[in-house]
Amino acid sequence: MQTQTMYQKNLFEGKTALVTGGRSGIGYGIAKQYLALGATVIIASRKEEPLAAAAKELGCDHKACDIRKEEDIQALADYIKETHGRLDILINNAGGQFPAPAELISFKGWAAVINNNLNGTFYMSQQMAQRFFIPQKSGVILNIIANIYRGFPGMAHTGAARAGVDNLTKTLAQEWAEYGIRVNAIAPGIIESSGLDTYPDMIKQFFNDARDANLMKRFGAVEDVANAVMFYTCPLSAYISGTTLYVDGAEHLAGDGMGLRKIMRSFM
Numbered sequence: 001m002q003t004q005t006m007y008q009k010n011l012f013e014g015k016t017a018l019v020t021g022g023r024s025g026i027g028y029g030i031a032k033q034y035l036a037l038g039a040t041v042i043i044a045s046r047k048e049e050p051l052a053a054a055a056k057e058l059g060c061d062h063k064a065c066d067i068r069k070e071e072d073i074q075a076l077a078d079y080i081k082e083t084h085g086r087l088d089i090l091i092n093n094a095g096g097q098f099p100a101p102a103e104l105i106s107f108k109g110w111a112a113v114i115n116n117n118l119n120g121t122f123y124m125s126q127q128m129a130q131r132f133f134i135p136q137k138s139g140v141i142l143n144i145i146a147n148i149y150r151g152f153p154g155m156a157h158t159g160a161a162r163a164g165v166d167n168l169t170k171t172l173a174q175e176w177a178e179y180g181i182r183v184n185a186i187a188p189g190i191i192e193s194s195g196l197d198t199y200p201d202m203i204k205q206f207f208n209d210a211r212d213a214n215l216m217k218r219f220g221a222v223e224d225v226a227n228a229v230m231f232y233t234c235p236l237s238a239y240i241s242g243t244t245l246y247v248d249g250a251e252h253l254a255g256d257g258m259g260l261r262k263i264m265r266s267f268m
C-alpha cells in the first residue's frame with residue numbers, strides 16, 4: 001500500500017505525539033507514520049515487554065500505562081513532561097472487546113469493555129488536557145472508535161462504548177475549543193491488523209464474509225487509518241473539530257450489520 005505521498009517529510013517536526021496501544025496493529029502503523037513525518041513519538045500500552053520491543057523496532061520512546069488507571073496515567077504525563085517537555089497530539093487508540101450476543105454478555109464483561117474503551121479514553125483525554133493542552137493553549141485529540149453507525153450487533157458493549165466516545169468527541173470539541181484543542185474521531189471498518197488475530201476462528205470466518213461483501217472487496221489496511229490520522233492531526237485540518245470520519249470502504253452504509261451476531265448464533 002502506497003503511503004505518505006501527500007505529506008511533507010517535516011509535517012510534524014517539533015511535535016510530540018502519544019499513541020496509546022502503539023505497540024501493535026493500527027497504533028503501531030500510526031506511530032510509524034508520525035516518525036516518518038518528523039514527530040517525536042511515545043507509545044503506551046500495558047505490557048512492558050512487547051511495548052519496549054515495538055519501541056525499539058520503531059525507534060521511538062515508550063512508557064507502560066493502563067489507560068484505566070489514574071496513577072499510571074499521571075506517571076505517564078510526568079514522564080512526558082520530564083522527558084519531552086510538552087505533548088501536542090494524543091491518539092486514543094488502545095482498546096479491546098470480545099464478540100458475544102447481547103443476552104450473554106456478563107455484567108463483568110460489559111463493565112470491562114466500557115471501562116477500557118469509554119472510561120479509558122475519557123481519563124486519558126482529561127489528564128493530558130489538564131497537564132499539557134490546556135496550559136499550552138493547543139492540542140489535538142484523535143479517538144479511534146469503530147463502525148457504530150447502525151449499532152454494533154454481536155458486540156453491544158463496544159458499540160455502546162464507542163458511541164459514548166463519538167459523543168464525547170463532540171462535547172470536548174466544543175468545551176475545549178477555547179483552549180485551542182481540536183477533538184475528532186476516526187471509525188475504522190474491519191482493518192487487517194494484529195487485532196484481528198485476537199478473535200476465535202468462527203469470527204475469522206465472519207471477517208472473510210464481510211471482506212467479500214465489502215463494496216471495495218477488501219479489508220482496510222492499517223495505512224488507510226494512519227493516513228487519515230495524519231490529516232486529522234496536522235495543521236491542514238485546523239478548522240475541523242467534533243467530527244467522526246469513517247474509514248471503512250462505505251461499510252457503515254452498505255454492510256450486513258447483523259453478520260457477526262448471526263455467525264455466533266449459528267454456533268450456539
Ligand SMILES: NC(=O)c1ccc[n+]([C@@H]2O[C@H](COP(=O)([O-])OP(=O)(O)OC[C@H]3O[C@@H](n4cnc5c(N)ncnc54)[C@H](OP(=O)(O)O)[C@@H]3O)[C@@H](O)[C@H]2O)c1
Nearest residue numbers: 021024025026045046047066067094095146190191193195
Ligand atoms: N482492527 C480492526 O478491524 C478494528 C476496527 C475498528 C476499531 N478497532 C479498534 O482500533 C484499536 C486498535 O486496534 P488493533 O486492530 O490495532 O488492535 P490490537 O492490535 O489488539 O491493539 C490494541 C492495543 O491496545 C492496547 N491496550 C488494550 N487495552 C489497554 C489498556 N487498558 N491500556 C493501555 N493499552 C491497552 C494493547 O496493548 P496491551 O495489551 O499491551 O495493553 C494493544 O497494543 C482498538 O481500540 C480496536 O478495538 C480495530
